[in-house]
Amino acid sequence: MTLFIEQCLNGLQFGLLLFLLAAGLTLVFGIMDLVNLAHGSLYMIGAYFAATFAAWTGSFVLGAVLALAATLLVGMVVEMIAMRRLYGRDHLDHVLGTFGLILFFDESVRLIWGPEGLSLPLPSWLNTAVQILPGIYYSSYRLAIIVVTLAVAAFLYVLVMKTRIGMLIRAGASNREMVGALGVNIKLLYTLVFGLGAALAGLAGLMQAPILTVQIGMGENILILAFVITVIGGIGSIRGALVSALLVGFIDTLGRAFFPDLLRMVLSPAAASTAAPALSSMLIYLLMAIVLVFKPEGLFSAGNR
Amino acid sequence: MTRASAVRIAITVALFAALALLPLYAHLTGDRFMLTLFTRIVILAIAAVSLNLILGYGGMMSFGHAAYLGIGGYAVGMLAHEGVYSGFVQWPVALAASALFALIIGALSLRTRGVYFIMITLAFAQMAYYIVAGIARYGGDDGLTIYKRSEFVAPLDLSNKVQFYYLCLLLLYGATYLVWRLVNSRFGMVVRGARSNDMRMRAIGFPTYRYRLVCFVIAGTLCGLAGALLANHNDFISPATMYWTRSGDLIIMVVLGGMASPFGPVFGAVALLVLEEFLSGITEYWQIILGPLLLLVVLFARGGIDGLLQAIGKERSA
Amino acid sequence: MSEPLLRTENLAKRFGGIVATDDLNLGVAPGELHAVIGPNGAGKTTLIAQLSGQLRPDSGRIHFAGHDITALPMHKRSALGLARSFQITSLFLDLSVLDNVALAVQAHAGHSFRFWRDARNETDLREPARAALARVGLGAREDRPAAALSHGEHRQLELAMALAGNPRMLLLDEPMAGLGPEESARMVELLLALKKELTILLVEHDMEAVFALADRVTVLVYGRGIASGAPAAIRANKDVRDAYLGEQEATDA
Numbered sequence: 001m002t003l004f005i006e007q008c009l010n011g012l013q014f015g016l017l018l019f020l021l022a023a024g025l026t027l028v029f030g031i032m033d034l035v036n037l038a039h040g041s042l043y044m045i046g047a048y049f050a051a052t053f054a055a056w057t058g059s060f061v062l063g064a065v066l067a068l069a070a071t072l073l074v075g076m077v078v079e080m081i082a083m084r085r086l087y088g089r090d091h092l093d094h095v096l097g098t099f100g101l102i103l104f105f106d107e108s109v110r111l112i113w114g115p116e117g118l119s120l121p122l123p124s125w126l127n128t129a130v131q132i133l134p135g136i137y138y139s140s141y142r143l144a145i146i147v148v149t150l151a152v153a154a155f156l157y158v159l160v161m162k163t164r165i166g167m168l169i170r171a172g173a174s175n176r177e178m179v180g181a182l183g184v185n186i187k188l189l190y191t192l193v194f195g196l197g198a199a200l201a202g203l204a205g206l207m208q209a210p211i212l213t214v215q216i217g218m219g220e221n222i223l224i225l226a227f228v229i230t231v232i233g234g235i236g237s238i239r240g241a242l243v244s245a246l247l248v249g250f251i252d253t254l255g256r257a258f259f260p261d262l263l264r265m266v267l268s269p270a271a272a273s274t275a276a277p278a279l280s281s282m283l284i285y286l287l288m289a290i291v292l293v294f295k296p297e298g299l300f301s302a303g304n305r
Numbered sequence: 306m307t308r309a310s311a312v313r314i315a316i317t318v319a320l321f322a323a324l325a326l327l328p329l330y331a332h333l334t335g336d337r338f339m340l341t342l343f344t345r346i347v348i349l350a351i352a353a354v355s356l357n358l359i360l361g362y363g364g365m366m367s368f369g370h371a372a373y374l375g376i377g378g379y380a381v382g383m384l385a386h387e388g389v390y391s392g393f394v395q396w397p398v399a400l401a402a403s404a405l406f407a408l409i410i411g412a413l414s415l416r417t418r419g420v421y422f423i424m425i426t427l428a429f430a431q432m433a434y435y436i437v438a439g440i441a442r443y444g445g446d447d448g449l450t451i452y453k454r455s456e457f458v459a460p461l462d463l464s465n466k467v468q469f470y471y472l473c474l475l476l477l478y479g480a481t482y483l484v485w486r487l488v489n490s491r492f493g494m495v496v497r498g499a500r501s502n503d504m505r506m507r508a509i510g511f512p513t514y515r516y517r518l519v520c521f522v523i524a525g526t527l528c529g530l531a532g533a534l535l536a537n538h539n540d541f542i543s544p545a546t547m548y549w550t551r552s553g554d555l556i557i558m559v560v561l562g563g564m565a566s567p568f569g570p571v572f573g574a575v576a577l578l579v580l581e582e583f584l585s586g587i588t589e590y591w592q593i594i595l596g597p598l599l600l601l602v603v604l605f606a607r608g609g610i611d612g613l614l615q616a617i618g619k620e621r622s623a
Numbered sequence: 624m625s626e627p628l629l630r631t632e633n634l635a636k637r638f639g640g641i642v643a644t645d646d647l648n649l650g651v652a653p654g655e656l657h658a659v660i661g662p663n664g665a666g667k668t669t670l671i672a673q674l675s676g677q678l679r680p681d682s683g684r685i686h687f688a689g690h691d692i693t694a695l696p697m698h699k700r701s702a703l704g705l706a707r708s709f710q711i712t713s714l715f716l717d718l719s720v721l722d723n724v725a726l727a728v729q730a731h732a733g734h735s736f737r738f739w740r741d742a743r744n745e746t747d748l749r750e751p752a753r754a755a756l757a758r759v760g761l762g763a764r765e766d767r768p769a770a771a772l773s774h775g776e777h778r779q780l781e782l783a784m785a786l787a788g789n790p791r792m793l794l795l796d797e798p799m800a801g802l803g804p805e806e807s808a809r810m811v812e813l814l815l816a817l818k819k820e821l822t823i824l825l826v827e828h829d830m831e832a833v834f835a836l837a838d839r840v841t842v843l844v845y846g847r848g849i850a851s852g853a854p855a856a857i858r859a860n861k862d863v864r865d866a867y868l869g870e871q872e873a874t875d876a
Contacts, residue, residue, distance in 0.1 A: 029420065035420050035423065082600060085604055086603075086604075091366065091419055091420055091423065092360075092366050092560075093603050093604075093607070095366065095368070095423060095556070096556065096557065096560055096599060096600075096602075096603045097599070097600045097603045097604070099550075099553045099556070099557070099599065100595070100596040100597060100598070100599030100600040100603070101596060101600065102550070102553075102596070103592040103593075103595055103596035103599070104592065104593055104596030104597055105596075106592065107590050107591075107592035107593040107596065108593055110590065111590050111593065220548075220549070220550060224427065224428055224431045224549065227424040227427060227428055228424075228428045230424065231417075231421055231424050231425055231428070235420060235421065275439075276439075277439035278435065278436045278437075278438075278439030278440055279439075281432075281435035281436070281439060282432055282435065282436060285428055285429065285431070285432035288425070288428060289413055289429075292413050292414075292416060292417065292425065293413065293416075296416045296417045296421070297417075297421070298421075486738070486739050486741075487738055487739075489741045489742060489743065490737055490738050490739055490740055490741065490742055491729055491734065491735045491736075491737040491740070491742045491745070491748075492735060492736055492737055492738050493738075493742070494722070494725070494726060494729065494742045495726070495729070495735050497715075497718070498715055498718070498726045501715040501716065501717050501718060502713060502714065502715050502716075504677075504713065505709075505713045505714065505715065506726070506730075507696075507697045507698055508675065508677070508697055508698075508701065508707060508709075508713075509698075509701055509706075509726065509727045509730040509784065509787075509788070510697075510698040510699075510701035510702055510730035510731060510788065511698060511730055511735070512696075512698050516735070519736070
């Protein structure tokens, strides 16, 4: 039972983290109609920056804040130099162009930080276990992740739904020319939105860093999940991203934890241990396939897409 | 025949002739590495040609095409591991498995369009990657060594590098010819029309989904053949062959070479892999150059090499 | 009237709060040219979309040549002989003019799962395509890429494609859209010639063309058919003048 609660919380935490990543991706697609494969690279850069700055300053939090700022900056620079030229083009052009950026980023990271990868150790005050229910303890860091991501989700909601900028974002998503004609600086808006997406990716990367390693290629691995989530939730829908991120987080975590046992009840132990790892990783793809059969545009598709 | 197309045809023929003469060159200069490199280039060119069928002509942006390289390769590898070395068994299995996978993935993915399609094909290919990486019996993550190449009838011996090269080259010629006939046939016109204006195709009476699906299966099967060849070439197969970034490499070859003709991807494969060799001789961080180069090609030379040849031809005749 | 070739029965369609088609009963007799007119937003394009199968009506039925086609997908209606042209040019721009029409011919000829023979050499595709192009007057342009044609020629090509399958009936959605006076006159002549061989439902804004071509006219306002009859009668109808022709004359004056 304890294990189950712990895995549920892990699923929640993983799902929320994926949400951060997917939200950035779907935001950029929904508003600028841009498919950004290099989104995973920004996730990676956030983690690398955090590890480096934390080591320099000696403080985890300070390192994280600096890393966030740095990733935001990188995002905006990339937008101004490269992304801008891709707006309005065929999606294939986006895919190819941003794929080129992945190569560039991966190799640049390898050049600057070497091929080995880094680690980001937790400060002692975060590395504790907190009692959440009588007799049940959970990592305070993972709880912190849950709290932070929920706060960010709330912030996004307020930003997009309640502020002027959010209104421009939503308006820009449905009618670019109009918003431009209204005298709004579309270029600046897009740069900021892309920067926001980058910051979300970077935040996800740096928060995940102490739990998994910081290494080249981590972006590509997680990007797939972000894609699956976006497909399931519907492109352009942040609400869809949240729901499907949580779904994917739970299914993947609980699946990996309990599916092998389930298999053992049905199959022989030998067959179960052969099939388990392969089948567990398949679960979210099966989910995606099922959603596709019934709703090809995703669960919460944003209307006109 | 216009002057423009004459230039293009001449260069294409020259390339195909050069490829045919390569083993002679390698023999005369004693450069064994060239033969190995170009065998790999020819095999990946087959994969690129198959991708162009759905990408260039069909407008289906599949980001999971490398999966078929893996499926074809693992069919050969798994059977070899179980002691079945006959190419007459291995290769049909490779083709059948690729066709089946393409059928299932295509049936599901082709219900979507545009960005969704890209993401879905990518995700399904990754699924294949994870499945294969999870099967410990066939090497899992580490991959599977293949101790004996596919056996056919004497005198054909795949472990003879020159023979193997010519086999691959013949298959490349065949694949390119097949795609050429396909895209000009009635079936091909439907697929091209569907790429150009799917709504209109349906309005005039074509149920475009099934044509796309058949096209998708053909492309996947052809790529599965390339996979079987690749496994033989490397004497090894691993999940890394199917990792989604490898699908990206194939797309690069197609776009770089030019999507408007069946031969474009051959240019692309040659260009990309030769460029890789060249750049990695200069610096081990060659992808830092390749990445932005790709972006530049996308922005300024979208028609790829084939497009450039057309442009050159036009200028000279003007 | 003898059994209509195309008939709608209580056809209705809404988009959220907007009623696009309101309990519409429309009939087109075989051999007639029936025009549908109405102010902007009257639901004319939505009507064509439902008749051709692009949109599903919310309720009501559509009958064509004795079949209930309400649920029939687009490509099957085309096979039954109901062809459509588009208001906004929808062609295969990267293919040649002849390729465009040949595809339309191929759609009707069937046997599209042929993988080897060069389709561009098949006379049973090329000849009917050339014939359709000749009918609309585009024969000389057959080898040009469709993108290279003028707007007027695009409208002609649209028509050629609709004709390629030898349909029994044409649904024409504003074929005059964007045409200058010369081109419009040519299109009217063309339609007069086609009228002798086909049944036509014509949605149009160009009143001169409508009154020159139509055997009967239906007036659509807010999705509802407010009047239907011979052109002269429609012109004289008070409701129609108030709702529609009144504003036309005001803008013409």
